[in-house]
Amino acid sequence: MSDIDREIMRVLPDAATQSDYLSTPDVYRRLTSTVPNLPSPKTIYRHLARLEEEGLVEMDQRGTASVWRRKAGASGLAAKGGAMINFDEALALQTLRRFSSRQIPELVAESLTPLFEIAETRLRKTNSETERKYSRWAGKVAVESGGFALHYPVIDRDNFAEVSRALFEERKLEIVYRPRHKTDNDQAKVVLPFGLVEVGGLVYLVAGTEGKANPTMYRLDRLWGAKAMLESFSYPATFSLDAYVRQQRSFDFMVEKEVLLKLKFFSGAGEHLLEAPMSKDQKSTRKDDALYVQGTVMLSQRLRWWLRSFGPNVEVLGPASLRAELAAEAVELASIYGE
Structure with a gap:
């Protein structure tokens, strides 16, 4: 199978999952944005006819036009x-x-x-x-998430296909992005796709912008449009997605600094930390009915959400600033529920 045949098979609807067909001009138009030096529409038609003869493609006649789709199971x-x-x-x-x-x-x-x-x-x-x-x-066998189940926004499959294609082939990507503060944006921009990250049920594109030193995160469900361009780019040798996610903690939401977190757990709330530590330098001791745990962690909004999830079954002993912050929240909560 030639490169053109593979590209044709990629753009055709699959009979196993879709009922649509594409006309020869539609196939040609889809290929123009992804295949450099594309041959003529007549040549594409000949490729389609040969793929049909090989049992990989289905053809239907709509008047004088031929329409095509990939045969179910033809991959x-x-x-x-x-x-x-x-x-x-x-x-x-x-x-x-x-x-x-x-x-x-x-x-x-x-x-x-x-x-x-x-x-x-x-x-x-x-x-x-x-x-x-x-x-x-x-x-x-059953698998259940340990967190509260949320219904996350749906990602457009066509947009995802364009993003993943541009990422794989290291091509520039044209997107229309609609952030929360500008939901009517229709201005396109060109980005350089560096990686995909899923965190907390949401999927992000990490992408660079020419002329800017640091990459930007784009939520895929907020992409109004995405198109892999023919123009390629040089993937930066100095960029590591693993370092971006894990060392820079870029997905921990408002990362501040490393702190020595000291906690006191009640009613068995922190027992899971003995098997799944919160840090590499974690230490733990027991006194009476309480479990004391400490370790160096990154102070962030995500850490605060995690601590709040224990309610009255955890006491923050340090750092003092975080203890004071959560104590003030507890006073506010008491006033709300006291009414």
Whole structure:
């Protein structure tokens, strides 16, 4: 399969998930924004006709126009896996599909839909008691988030596809971004995509801007439009997404400084910290019915949210400024509920 064939297959709707078709001019228009030195529409038509002969594409006649879509299961993995998939692989795929609860895995897994369907069919066709155990396994596992369940904004799949394509191919990305303070913005800007991060159920694009030293974060659900450009850029050798997220703590919301946090827990509230420490230098002691824990952490809004979640079952002993801040909040809360 040639590069042009792969690009054509990429832009065509998939019969497994979509009922739409694209006309030859529509296919050509979609390719113009992603394929340099694109051949003529007649050449694209010949490629489409050959893909149909190979059983990878479906064609329908609408009057005098030919319309096209990708045949269900025509992706390389699904085409090869249909006849060969065994029960272990089918179970792994169904488990992946069921428990990919985060947005990024869910969005990228759309391309695996034909494989998931093959796996589901395979698990239904059981010929022995061992195979029936496989088919029942998915109903014996559950995953629940430890936090309060929120309904996060939906990310437009077309925008996500453009963002991820530009990120993978290191191309410039044109976006229309509508932040909370400017929800009617329709001005496009060009950014340099550096990475995708999912945090707390929200997905962010980390992107640079030519002429600016530091990258900016854009929430994907606030993208009103996104288009991968033909123009490429040099991904900065000095940028590390891992360092940006973990060392600079850029997603901890209003990061301030490192502090030595000292806590006193009641009623067993902090027991989980003995197995999942809040810092590498954490220390803990017990006295009477209380658990004392201390460690060096980054002071941020997220830390405050975490401490508030324990209610009256935690006392902040230090730093003094944070203790005073939460004490003042407690006084305000008392006045609200006292009424």
